[in-house]
Amino acid sequence: MIKGIIFDKDGTLFDFNATWGAWARLMLQAEAGDDPILFTELADVLGFDAANDRFLPGSVVIASTVDIVADHICQVMPHLSKPHLIARMNAGAAQVAQVEAVPLEPYFTGLRARGLHLGIATNDAEAPARKHLERAGVDAHFDFIAGYDSGHGAKPGPGQLLAFATLTGVDPVQCVMVGDSLHDLDAGRAAGMRTIGVLTGPAQRPELAPHADVVLDTIAEIPGWLMAENLI
Template identity: 30%
Template structure:
């Protein structure tokens, strides 16, 4: 396979920062199993995978909060419910999760071009390495940042700016790749170029409405 051609979105880019859930991997089946497991432990009704698919993107605590509200249990102790969810998720974070088509080819192509690749996700840090290792993706990223690594998470631009500064790359030479309005907003506020994919999680809304700089149907288009 030849990697000589360059997608226009990559012109002048030195650092590509990827979102994880909904961009590189579909983790909703495992997340939904953990949410429903936590709800069962609290003698509450399950919500199912379809609902969880619309709630992902703002971190695990917010995911659990949305599930509690959906079943009319918003007055329950959120922290205890969140810990119960985390216990279930730790037991099987990568049992049903899979890599989207085109992702491996894109990462391989970018690595072959000596592009620096980073990961910024709102998922708790403890889950990132195990999932990436399970799926064979960890070797591509020079730095990975979870949602609990800094005081703020996406859509705040701080995590993106932290990576750019750490790797000594000016924001104008960085590309944020994601699936949601939070990724696009974080990238725009950080001064990054933004690229979005339409197949992920965006609270039931088309990510194109957030007006990213570039849209691709598959990350395989970057090859």
């Protein structure tokens, strides 16, 4: 039986491109200033389709930490102070209006009513992640919230997931990891958990399916799948 579910955040709880597309354009414009060639170079290195304000499948931004994203930006703009760049990115990210993949408050209220332990494992920094969850009104539903900087490592490593299992006292084999990227699914497998892929990020079903127990359109389908599999 499943007793715990740990979720990725961006692309899983929140639609990835609807949330981050416009923000990315503004961020890149701010860094590039009035230089359209530099803007294009930054968009290319981050896998950002500026014509449509969307990240391309395989973009480094989709599943990487802000530290790695900053490294890519600094490849194009080596004069930048990486710590200052990260601080600007985290401050901006904390203010982004998140577009919920499904209405989150009733969704998580329903999961909690089933007695499930809930967690968040994101490669975002913890502080903006908490801001996003608080703004959505769902932060209190989670037993565990970890970012890449919370001391448990980053995905695809299993550290965040194992810390969730330890904190809640739930065996990893009784947990599910839910995410929209291979980093999420690989982390779940490494932790010994079942894995569910969702299609609210840039990755497509054929990419996720070999790494997941199931791929669903959105997190809304998870309770039904768990019941169909006699897991709750």
